[in-house]
Amino acid sequence: MDTMKKDSLKNINPQPFSEQEKKQLKERIFHSIHALNRKKRRLQYTLKIAASITVLMGTGLYIMYNNEKPSITDFVKSSKGINVNESNKVTLILANNEDVNIEGDSTSISYSKTGEKVNIGNSKTIAQKTSKNKKAAFNTVLVPYGKRSKIKLSDGSLVWLNSGSKLIYPALFETDKREVYLEGEAIFDVTHNANSPFMVLSQNQKIKVLGTVFNVSSYPDEDNNFVVLESGSVHITYDENLSNKSMTISPGTKANVSIKTKKVSSKIVDVNHYFAWRDGILVLKKHDLQYIMKRLSRYYNVPITIQDKDLAKQTFTGYLDLKEDVEKVIEIISKTTDLKYKKINHNQINITN
Numbered sequence: 001m002d003t004m005k006k007d008s009l010k011n012i013n014p015q016p017f018s019e020q021e022k023k024q025l026k027e028r029i030f031h032s033i034h035a036l037n038r039k040k041r042r043l044q045y046t047l048k049i050a051a052s053i054t055v056l057m058g059t060g061l062y063i064m065y066n067n068e069k070p071s072i073t074d075f076v077k078s079s080k081g082i083n084v085n086e087s088n089k090v091t092l093i094l095a096n097n098e099d100v101n102i103e104g105d106s107t108s109i110s111y112s113k114t115g116e117k118v119n120i121g122n123s124k125t126i127a128q129k130t131s132k133n134k135k136a137a138f139n140t141v142l143v144p145y146g147k148r149s150k151i152k153l154s155d156g157s158l159v160w161l162n163s164g165s166k167l168i169y170p171a172l173f174e175t176d177k178r179e180v181y182l183e184g185e186a187i188f189d190v191t192h193n194a195n196s197p198f199m200v201l202s203q204n205q206k207i208k209v210l211g212t213v214f215n216v217s218s219y220p221d222e223d224n225n226f227v228v229l230e231s232g233s234v235h236i237t238y239d240e241n242l243s244n245k246s247m248t249i250s251p252g253t254k255a256n257v258s259i260k261t262k263k264v265s266s267k268i269v270d271v272n273h274y275f276a277w278r279d280g281i282l283v284l285k286k287h288d289l290q291y292i293m294k295r296l297s298r299y300y301n302v303p304i305t306i307q308d309k310d311l312a313k314q315t316f317t318g319y320l321d322l323k324e325d326v327e328k329v330i331e332i333i334s335k336t337t338d339l340k341y342k343k344i345n346h347n348q349i350n351i352t353n
Contacts (some may be wrong), residue, residue: 115172146301
């Protein structure tokens with residue numbers, strides 16, 4: 001059989017290619033090489049896309065798991081369940097969730113410049129870390145009804161917290177910004193730092209300052225939230241659902257936002273009226289009895305009920321010395337009208353006409 005194959009091969013006489021055949025063969029070879037190059041380019045392009053996706057996924061995972069600067073608003077959301085009146089004492093909550101109860105109606109808390117030492121009054125010092133798991137360490141001060149507190153923050157700014165208020169802040173501020181969150185009422189005396197604006201955040205407004213003195217009222221159970229400026233300048237940004245989105249006010253101005261009507265307004269006021277509570281004075285200027293009794297109820301931590309709706313609408317003007325006990329203060333009001341009051345269960349006052 002091998003001999004037959006050899007003989008067959010010998011008998012084959014290859015003929016030379018014609019010009020047409022050479023041209024067709026050349027075209028087939030060219031198209032084959034071109035198709036191979038296209039496949040190679042597509043493979044390289046696919047590999048580049050896959051590599052880009054891998055880098056993006058890796059970057060996203062790194063950011064997600066290594067975010068070292070959580071915002072204060074995220075911390076506020078996670079601590080929404082904290083009730084300012086859970087204790088009858090001023091309470092400092094440290095970043096490690098340690099609660100420090102502070103005795104007295106008017107308390108003081110002072111931070112060192114590093115934020116690592118906290119002085120409670122003049123007799124107690126607490127050490128803490130200014131970061132937790134490489135994240136900012138936030139502290140919280142709860143001031144229940146009947147109490148007040150003065151806080152010196154790590155940047156030297158002073159805050160006076162009124163009854164029924166909560167303040168959240170970092171133990172040590174970042175270099176480019178200073179943010180605190182307020183629920184309730186507070187007076188701020190902010191240390192000037194042009195490179196690090198001071199921000200007071202609350203439920204309905206954001207207040208930006210460099211160095212100034214102002215009062216903020218942002219109680220969740222009141223129809224009006226306001227900012228009163230004593231000195232300096234502040235810029236207020238409101239929630240998107242309010243009519244005015246932002247406003248800059250000058251000293252002697254009160255900026256008010258109505259929670260019911262969603263309207264923002266401003267007017268010139270006597271700023272001393274809004275800072276007097278820090279010194280134990282309540283200034284009234286045509287305020288109705290309902291407003292007055294709500295303020296007294298917070299200040300003294302005493303439930304006060306007005307039985308008559310018309311009486312609740314009566315207005316009063318004058319000064320009340322809150323260093324007196326609550327019954328003495330109500331007695332002073334009663335001298336200008338026909339109201340009568342009665343103490344019930346040793347810790348509740350009913351007011352009638």
